[in-house]
Amino acid sequence: MTWKQLARREVTLAIACVAGAILFQFLSPYFLTAQNLATILRNSIELLLVSLGMSFILATAGIDIAVGGVLGICAIFVGWSVQAGWPLAALLFIGPAIGTTLGLVSAALIVWGKIPPIIATLGLFGVYRAAIFLLLGGSWISGLPDTLGPVVNRSIGGLPVVGIYVLLFYSIGWLIMRWLPLGTAILATGGNEGAARLSGVAIGKVKFFVYGFTGLLVGFSAFLYVARYRNVETSTGGLVALDAIVASVLGGASVLGGKANLLGTMFGVILVRLLQNGFVLIGVPSLWEQVITGVLLISVLILDALARSRKRFLTVASP
């Protein structure tokens, strides 16, 4: 293993995860149990899916603040469908369908309306939050029947079945990024939109794809959310956008676009959830975990900036 490999973000994060795990195990005998590790994985699911989409969006130099609102709205419709006793296939379909539609709405504002992504999705987030209140009418959907429990709570060979869903989606993501022309187009769009357009990349289509794909993932997260918690409250989704941005950037994405590291994103989410779990297990108030996540994020960005300036210096210095 060379130093260059070690410097890869996913390796750094994996090491951080292991280091954290050793520390927590040292302080709490309950940390490294199969059950607790499965718990950490289960509790990462929704964020893993949303972050995957966010990585795609960040790669195009975009951002989606509205994902929390989309998750909430999708969850309401999934919840109502469960109440109405719809068949499983329909329940699986409705979340992603609505999510994709709302994702395409964001893309339409950004591509056709020429509104900067952060503004467009911030506006939509407000609209969606209000819509959630109106749809729920101040009372939550609670006490849903446990029809979806078996779909999400099962384990196959010790691995929670939800983990398999995540692996499937990440494989698709990796396939697109690594092997399809679309992946190159996404990175080119974020790297230099003007240059990409001149080289014939269909910028609009690329953006419709990334926001739509994210909507699909968010819709599926909403399905899992309802299946797992059997409850939809007005705050569902909340600030998941911020958590997803943190995880993606930790994982190696750049808010300036042109970069994507799906494996890094995955480890970024796991690290955040592992810290949250570990802090409770060793009896530290959960507020501290936010401090640690914040410090981690800032240090990563500083390291990035340092590495970049060094590179630029070298390029300028060379004849």
Next chain:
Amino acid sequence: MRRQIQWSACLVVGLTLFTSEFGLGQSKPKVAFVPQIVGIPYFNAMEAGGKDAAEKFGVDFVYTGPTDTNPAEQLRIVNGLIDQGVSAVSLSVLDASSIDPIIKKAKDKGVKIFTSDSDAPNSEREVYVAQALDQDLGFTIIDELAKRIGEQGTVGIVSGEATATNLNTWIKFMQQRVKEKYPKIDLLPPQFAGGTAQRAFQLATDLMTAHPDLKGLIAVASTTCPGVGQAIESAGKIGQVIGTGYGSPNTIRSYLKSGAFGFSVLWNPRDLGYLTVWAGKQLIDGKPFAESNAVPGLEAPAKYDSETKVLLLGPPTVFTKENVDQFNF
């Protein structure tokens, strides 16, 4: 011809409504209550209680409020009620800082104005009809839980936002109660879940992992109740860990029935609405509140603190598997 009949029917109905609204030959005084928002189960329950009291005490009850929690809209509605000539108007205050002018206007017009459910403590309101004291809410949850776990064992707390004053006050009283009365209960420091059931689920699961002998879990914010209940069910700890919290019956009904929640503590908004209309009638009649007031139709006497002008509904209500189906809010 048919159309004419329809028109005249409309006219008759309209006139009837008009006369009843503006009370030609008015006999009953009007007591109004303006909630923070209409159309949610909590305030619907208050409305139902208000109606019952209006019938019992011979007043007309007017219930109207904003469709979203907009303070300006709420004040506009209160203003309209004063102009329409109600005898007393109560409101669940949305913005305590902007209420003074409307209170002055009411007083100038001889309309009794008071607060209920949510107060503006520094204003000139006649009285505040309060649902429950923070101390009672904190103490009751600990007492009820202690009874169910044999007054010993480890108990975790999952709260909402770390900045929420009311939640932190309740936690403070829980800690005080445990310290003073239950030396064998180990009350863990609170964990904060923010606003989502998802994070509450996560924290509750982690607390159960960290403390395999955990006896109870208290969900302080109503948003954390479903997460905690669900976590106890998913961990297969029903019977070993007793969940509880400040959750409305509709929110925690399924967890009470499954046994994940042993009980929940809150007040009964129906009774709060009832007491509000009774208080309005007292004010209109110019009867002062006694230190303890027996209100016909309410079980517990309503205590009155003349210093702070607070009329208290009484001890909090404990909801259990047995009584939860009597409530819908």
